[in-house]
Amino acid sequence: MLRLLPQGCTLIKTLYQGAEAIVDLCEWFGKEVVVKTRVAKSYRVRELDDLIRRSRTIREASLLSSAKKAGVNTPFVYHVNPVEGRIIMSYAGSQSLRNMQGSSMFASLISMLGDSVGRLHSVGIVHGDLTLSNVLVSEDRLTLIDFGLGEFSNEVEKKAEDVYTFFSNLTMLHDSETLMKLFLKGYRASAGESAARVEERLREIGSRGRYVEKELRRRG
């Protein structure tokens, strides 16, 4: 898949290549940055393709900065080019929560993440793809990345699904029950009044069979 890097940008390495976007680590005016490019799809008519890439790029950039306003650490958006489907943002390192399993800090980081997700939900932001890989750790700070499937929503169902996605990530870990409790403790403290309803819905989702399959598809 081809993408044009912006002027002044030198590719260091490609971090991730998905169906929709390519994420590159680049040098840009002497700074290490992440360049996320939503590539054009030739199967879609040009007009539709432009529309989709443009609106998703704008939405993602706007989610990233709104999250920051809510007190959740996300990459700084340096530059948005909706026409090229490109976002240039700060690089938050390569240490993900997934790599931190087994660390003595892991449990407290999970509780911190609960707090961060609660903050997002309290201002009506749903991440859409909460996984251990999408949470970066530097020292004792968490940075949430990849809001590509995120949206602005206050629906209890969507918030509960958000948490459920993350929990299905945890089920493979040792001591997942305790971790979930820690997450919810952090979540309750910041999610505001809807926390109780989200937790209730979360239990309901767990009892729906279909979500066993959803687990699989969210892992990607």
Add this chain to the structure above:
Amino acid sequence: MEERLTCIGIESTAHTFGISVVKHPPFEALCDVRRVYRPSSGGIHPSEAAKHHLQNASNALQEVLSKISVEDIDLVSFSRGPGLGPCLRVGAALARMIAIKLGKPLVGVNHAAAHVEIARALTKAANPIVLYVSGGNTQVIHPSEGRYVVLGETEDIAVGNLIDAFARKADLGFPGGPRVMELASKSSRLIRLPYSVKGMNVSFSGMLTMLESLVGKEPVEDLCFSLQETAFSMLIEVSERAMAMLGLNEFIIAGGVGANRRLREMAGEMCRERKAVFLDYPVEYYADNGVMIAWEGIVQYRLGESLNVEESVVKPRWRLSDVKAPPPGLYSN
């Protein structure tokens, strides 16, 4: 090599009543008889469709028997579900009668699995992502480890349902697919419609509402073009996401909407771009047919499935995830 089996299969889930005889190995369709119900107005009326099937069962069977000899039949299969109850019961009754008369095993097959398996058999796909699209279904499927994993699906109506419902509103007749495709080819003006993809799921009800409100206000060719471009882009996007997530490079489409040239063209383009392969097959096998039921009868029988006549009730809501899938490539000739 497995022993050679010859199966007579009966399809009657919705508008098509089909009987076919398939032999394997090697795969060979000995005959393919179809009688298609066309409603005089509106969409499918289940009891009318069932009446059509009942009226055609005998002449369709006679046509089949004029082409093959009864002694060759080892196995009888029928579409057990999912589908319209009254229609399913016609095919089931005929299948039971043949099985009893010949004293041969009876196999009840899942209609969706039959679509997937005929596509796999005809394309020889080893490990594909399957987009299953028809009047009643829209799913992204991965046959894996003995079962069908549904990775994504519609959250409301099926894409075929979207096309048929729009066509009905625009007075284009039933089924809507062929007319919509023909009219769409006369336009290149895109009207903005809701594009609703969430992860690997899609939703079409918003698009239908908007299309219905535009009938009579915008040229019908433009509406058809915009419907196809928008809905099919959504389907190809979720299919590509599934391929990327599982790292697979084979793609097939199954089900009646696969007969649409534009959808298959987009599938080919998506695969070309990601260096994967879109495996196409003769268009007549995308629509409902008896060949796929006969073939799936052989597949399921080899997996150890068969039914006593007494317990062979139809299952109108049978989910694909409850069906056994054959291992990759096992029966691809």
